[in-house]
Amino acid sequence: MCGIVAYIGKRSAYPVIVKGLKRLEYRGYDSAGIALLNEDLNIYKKQGKVAQLEEFTIGKDLSGSIGIGHTRWATHGEPCDKNAHPHRSSNGKLAMIHNGIIENYTQLKGELLKKGYEFESDTDTEVLLKFIEDIQKNNQCPLEEAVRIALKRVVGAYVIILLDKDNPDTLIAARKGSPLVIGIGKGEHFLASDASPIIEYTKEVVYVNDYELAIVKADELILKNLGNEKVTPFIQKLDMELAAIEKGGYDHFMLKEINEQPDTIHDCLRGRLDAQHFNIRMAGIDKNIDKLINAQRIMIVACGTSWHAGLVAEYIIEDLCRIPVEVEYASEFRYRNPVIHPGDVIIAISQSGETADTMVAIEKAKEQGAVILGIVNQVGSSIARISDAGAYTHAGPEIGVASTKAFTAQLAVLTMVAMKIAESKGTLNSDKFKHLVQELNAIPEKVPAILAKSNELKALAEKYKDARDFLFLGRGLNFPVALEGALKLKEISYIHAEGYPAAEMKHGPIALVDENLPVVFVATKDAYYEKIVSNIQEIKARKGKVIAIVSEGDDVITKMVDDYFEVPEADETVAPMLSVIPLQLLAYYVGVAKGLDVDKPRNLAKSVTVE
Numbered sequence: 001m002c003g004i005v006a007y008i009g010k011r012s013a014y015p016v017i018v019k020g021l022k023r024l025e026y027r028g029y030d031s032a033g034i035a036l037l038n039e040d041l042n043i044y045k046k047q048g049k050v051a052q053l054e055e056f057t058i059g060k061d062l063s064g065s066i067g068i069g070h071t072r073w074a075t076h077g078e079p080c081d082k083n084a085h086p087h088r089s090s091n092g093k094l095a096m097i098h099n100g101i102i103e104n105y106t107q108l109k110g111e112l113l114k115k116g117y118e119f120e121s122d123t124d125t126e127v128l129l130k131f132i133e134d135i136q137k138n139n140q141c142p143l144e145e146a147v148r149i150a151l152k153r154v155v156g157a158y159v160i161i162l163l164d165k166d167n168p169d170t171l172i173a174a175r176k177g178s179p180l181v182i183g184i185g186k187g188e189h190f191l192a193s194d195a196s197p198i199i200e201y202t203k204e205v206v207y208v209n210d211y212e213l214a215i216v217k218a219d220e221l222i223l224k225n226l227g228n229e230k231v232t233p234f235i236q237k238l239d240m241e242l243a244a245i246e247k248g249g250y251d252h253f254m255l256k257e258i259n260e261q262p263d264t265i266h267d268c269l270r271g272r273l274d275a276q277h278f279n280i281r282m283a284g285i286d287k288n289i290d291k292l293i294n295a296q297r298i299m300i301v302a303c304g305t306s307w308h309a310g311l312v313a314e315y316i317i318e319d320l321c322r323i324p325v326e327v328e329y330a331s332e333f334r335y336r337n338p339v340i341h342p343g344d345v346i347i348a349i350s351q352s353g354e355t356a357d358t359m360v361a362i363e364k365a366k367e368q369g370a371v372i373l374g375i376v377n378q379v380g381s382s383i384a385r386i387s388d389a390g391a392y393t394h395a396g397p398e399i400g401v402a403s404t405k406a407f408t409a410q411l412a413v414l415t416m417v418a419m420k421i422a423e424s425k426g427t428l429n430s431d432k433f434k435h436l437v438q439e440l441n442a443i444p445e446k447v448p449a450i451l452a453k454s455n456e457l458k459a460l461a462e463k464y465k466d467a468r469d470f471l472f473l474g475r476g477l478n479f480p481v482a483l484e485g486a487l488k489l490k491e492i493s494y495i496h497a498e499g500y501p502a503a504e505m506k507h508g509p510i511a512l513v514d515e516n517l518p519v520v521f522v523a524t525k526d527a528y529y530e531k532i533v534s535n536i537q538e539i540k541a542r543k544g545k546v547i548a549i550v551s552e553g554d555d556v557i558t559k560m561v562d563d564y565f566e567v568p569e570a571d572e573t574v575a576p577m578l579s580v581i582p583l584q585l586l587a588y589y590v591g592v593a594k595g596l597d598v599d600k601p602r603n604l605a606k607s608v609t610v611e
């Protein structure tokens with residue numbers, strides 16, 4: 001979703017901001033813009049990609065060592081030049097970029113219209129900017145003061161950054177609910193939605209908190225709360241290398257990230273899973289182990305792929321720990337009136353750690369006394385910070401919009417959490433615990449065998465790329481894997497795909513089956529194997545085309561189906577980390593075969609920071 005970048009210092013701001021916007025392209029956007037301050041306040045904006053903005057700025061005045069830039073993912077008003085950010089105030093002196101949604105913008109706009117303000121765009125951002133301008137005019141106060149007053153009236157989520165022609169040495173920024181990172185250089189500052197535009201200049205960063213205002217000069221950073229009290233900036237060191245956010249020779253980030261999984265799963269287990277001594281150490285979980293083993297129930301809230309990881313965790317936690325688990329879409333959970341008892345444990349799963357629905361859901365649960373465990377990939381993100389405890393997934397930056405390596409890392413962490421609770425609670429006998437430790441430990445070594453056969457999936461993608469619909473079926477732990485396979489395919493290839501529990505198919509979706517419908521079965525060896533064989537027969541009897549993901553050496557299903565792909569054998573508790581990988585690759589190759597932009601599929605955003 002919207003990306004913001006700003007710079008103040010000695011360098012020319014334009015190249016820093018444009019490069020930064022390109023680093024944020026993965027978030028998803030439909031227009032881009034930049035404002036630069038020299039003697040004039042120049043604003044350039046264009047619908048389309050950052051490259052189009054660059055083309056548009058050829059020959060224009062790009063001087064200035066202070067500036068703000070933005071990639072917009074349309075919420076209020078269609079994607080077009082006039083709705084792109086930055087916006088300019090009526091007096092021409094201020095420019096502002098914004099990420100988030102101002103919920104009461106209609107009311108504020110009504111007030112401003114009565115005062116004679118005119119609007120050039122359909123955006124809530126322009127309303128907020130002119131609201132700030134109006135306050136400054138009426139109170140004859142510094143911009144910082146006007147921003148503070150305005151934000152007290154604003155309902156919604158935002159990160160804003162303002163340029164002020166009257167104060168050409170200062171950027172004013174503020175946040176509530178959307179992310180803002182400030183990189184601290186020598187005599188310069190870099191502001192961005194995440195660390196990727198900052199990493200090549202400095203590793204020292206400050207994550208701005210909700211309701212904080214930043215007054216940023218080249219050599220000074222002041223943070224204040226909305227009560228105008230100074231807050232000491234907490235400077236952190238980024239644990240990230242530039243290579244992690246570059247393609248490294250791959251055609252797409254998605255392919256790179258799929259191929260990184262032997263390492264990312266290994267990194268996730270490292271220092272936690274001790275296969276030699278059959279031990280699991282997870283600081284955040286260990287500290288809260290009493291709360292976890294005494295929990296009457298666990299609720300998992302998440303969205304999209306992270307929600308699928310939550311479903312896998314439901315099966316594992318209930319099986320190993322004998323604790324009831326409910327898995328909720330964060331967007332539903334936050335608006336209904338869920339029954340939460342003090343001491344209930346809520347596990348929030350999020351790659352980005354910035355998903356608005358998940359964040360609000362856990363804030364709500366926290367208010368009611370729940371203990372929040374965050375399973376998050378992005379270090380220092382909002383969800384990680386508001387959780388009581390948790391565990392990072394350590395998958396490294398995920399740039400492709402489709403979540404791949406983050407999913408398998410989430411499964412690795414959640415499996416360890418379940419094993420840890422079960423061991424402490426005494427619901428898992430020592431032999432089974434040891435067996436699972438070995439099985440989990442072996443996963444990173446088994447992934448390369450799947451990746452090595454990518455060409456098989458490429459061939460399948462060629463064969464089935466023109467299908468109009470796909471059905472993905474699985475049972476038990478393979479059911480959420482089927483859901484994830486369907487999500488990946490629709491995101492990347494725009495082919496309609498549905499995931500279903502295999503046995504549920506006969507209650508409706510079987511009506512879709514004919515010789516044109518490819519049905520992907522996730523049918524690795526597990527307790528449901530015989531049942532899924534029957535489900536496959538039901539599809540074959542109706543002439544459906546079956547592609548099966550099977551365990552190595554399978555000699556039953558492989559004889560019944562049109563196509564199959566073998567994955568190494570593994571205990572069913574850890575098998576989803578393997579069986580999902582061919583589905584990621586299948587989606588990837590179908591997208592490529594159709595000539596689509598797999599890293600930035602249409603309409604999607606990497607980090608969904610609006611509800």
Ligand code: M6R
Nearest residue numbers: 304305306350351352355402403
């Ligand atoms: O950052 P999060 O894990 O909270 O994001 C949740 C979903 O938006 C995300 O998983 C989305 O479904 C992905 N595009 C899936 O590939």
